Structures are given as C-alpha cells and as structure tokens.
Amino acid sequence: MINKILELIVPDAVCLNMDAKDSAEVIRTLGEKLLAAGYVKESFVAAALSRESELPTGLPLGAAYNAAIPHTDAEHVLHSALAVATLKHPVIFQNMVDPDAGVEVHLVILMALDHPKVQVEMLQEVALVLQDSATIEGLVQASSIEEVFASLKG
Amino acid sequence: MGKQKTILVACGTGIATSTMAAKAIESAMEERGIDVIIRQCKTAEIMGRLNGVNVLVTTTSFSSDIGVPIIRTLAFLTGIGKEEAIDQIIAALEACDK
Numbered sequence: 001m002i003n004k005i006l007e008l009i010v011p012d013a014v015c016l017n018m019d020a021k022d023s024a025e026v027i028r029t030l031g032e033k034l035l036a037a038g039y040v041k042e043s044f045v046a047a048a049l050s051r052e053s054e055l056p057t058g059l060p061l062g063a064a065y066n067a068a069i070p071h072t073d074a075e076h077v078l079h080s081a082l083a084v085a086t087l088k089h090p091v092i093f094q095n096m097v098d099p100d101a102g103v104e105v106h107l108v109i110l111m112a113l114d115h116p117k118v119q120v121e122m123l124q125e126v127a128l129v130l131q132d133s134a135t136i137e138g139l140v141q142a143s144s145i146e147e148v149f150a151s152l153k154g
Numbered sequence: 155m156g157k158q159k160t161i162l163v164a165c166g167t168g169i170a171t172s173t174m175a176a177k178a179i180e181s182a183m184e185e186r187g188i189d190v191i192i193r194q195c196k197t198a199e200i201m202g203r204l205n206g207v208n209v210l211v212t213t214t215s216f217s218s219d220i221g222v223p224i225i226r227t228l229a230f231l232t233g234i235g236k237e238e239a240i241d242q243i244i245a246a247l248e249a250c251d252k
Contacts, residue, residue: 054212055166056196062234069165071170096171097226099215111170118169120177127174131233 002129002152004122005082010037013083013110014145023093023105024049027070030083030110039081040112046133047072048110049070058103059091063133065106065140069126074115080122083110086140086150106140156251160191161243162207164216168196171213175230179211182240188247209246211239223249 012034020026031045051072058068070093090104109126113119129135129152137153161179165172172194181190183190195203210224213231214243217224223246229239 003242051166057171059228059232060234061232071167073167096213096231097215097228100187113167113169115169118173120173123170123173124177127178127233128232130231 002125004119005125005152008080008122009032009082010039011145012037014148015085016142017088018085019088020091023091026085026091026108027052030085034081034083034112039079041076042080047076056094056096056099058095058105060103065136066103067107067130068105069111071111071113071116074113077112077114080114080119081112085093107136158189158191159247159250160209161207161209162203163192163194164197164200164212166197166214171231175211175213178252208245208250217228
C-alpha cells in the first residue's frame, strides 16, 4: 500500500529526533540532504523556503501529532524523492488553508516532485499515511530507520 | 444530476496537494455515480482556468469573487471532514442545475 513511499524515501535524508528551532531549519536541513544525495538542484532549498512562506504546508491532523509537507516547483528537482524529519520539539508551520494559524508540527515530509512524471501513487500514499494516526504515531516515535520503514509497512 | 460537471482543483504548485485532492474527489464521485471532469492548476493560474468550471476546490487560502463556489479544504489530505467536503461539492454541483 505504501510501496512508492518506500521506494522514494532517501535513507540519508531521514532525520529522527531533530533538534530544530523553526520550520525553516527543518526544511533547510532536509533539503540539503536531498541535494547532497543528488535528488534536487542547488536552487531547491531556497525555493522550498520561499514557497513555504507564501503557501505554507502545515496540516492539523486532529490527533496527538500534526505534520507538514513542504515542497516546491518541479523545476528545482532532478529526481522525485522524499525526506523525513521527526522533531525533538514541535515547530510551528503555518496552516495550509489558513496561513494566519500556526500548527505545532512533529513530523515533516519534504517532497521533491519531478514534473511531468508526477508521482501520483506516492502522493496518494502520503495522503493515506496522513490519514492514519497509528502510522503517524509510529513515525514520530521511531528511533531508527528500520522503525520508520516498519511503521510505514504497518 | 444534469449534464457533466467540471471541478477545478487548485494548490500552490498544481502538482502536489491538488493531485492528492483530485484523486480522492475522483473516487468519491465515482462511488456515487456522479460523472465529473476534474482539472488541476496552480492557485496563481485559477483566474485563467475557470472557463466551464462549476466548482473550485482548493487546499490553499485562495479567496476571490470568481463567480463559482469555492471550497477550501484539507479534508482530502487529512481525512478530517471528508464526508462533509464531498457533500459540499455535490451540493455546489447540484445547485448548477437550478
């Protein structure tokens, strides 16, 4: 059910228990890992940061933990990929549909999307994960990459 | 419902959350036997993409007097309030026939 996510997660860009002071630091750290691994262009981090400030991606999930799914235009991407951070202390992302409202986020999934080969299955799988509080909880509490994959496999 | 309706789904990039929402709306409409055309675009492109559109669904805070109903919702991403959002879309589509 989450095969595409498993295929696209870059293990070197999974940061567990990250000690970040704000949303920009999370996006920058994850984006630089995707850059180092060769999935995005130099311009990706700045583009993702500016896109987040104009069109934020915080998602209240109505349960113990909330998530954010930062991303930007495909022109900054070389190959589709996912980076994941769980946060030691939640940071505020603004609400996607209500940017004046802050959302306390524990889980960040940074999506590098390569248009026109948009990863429809992967996007649908991310929505499934966001809608499953047990998976979200498993991800937030994971202490190793193996536990991340185990939570995703459910 | 009368003739086939068109739903425009918009998000910031036109490829990420609008794809998630479009797919969820597509299957919800299919389950209910409602024949719709679903288009996607960036929020910034909405004004130029409204021709023939009956309802706009967006995952952003987009707000403007565009002459068609706007449904701003994260329901198709988070699952919260999904049934209500689907009902809202259907009510907006049905209103087009009146």
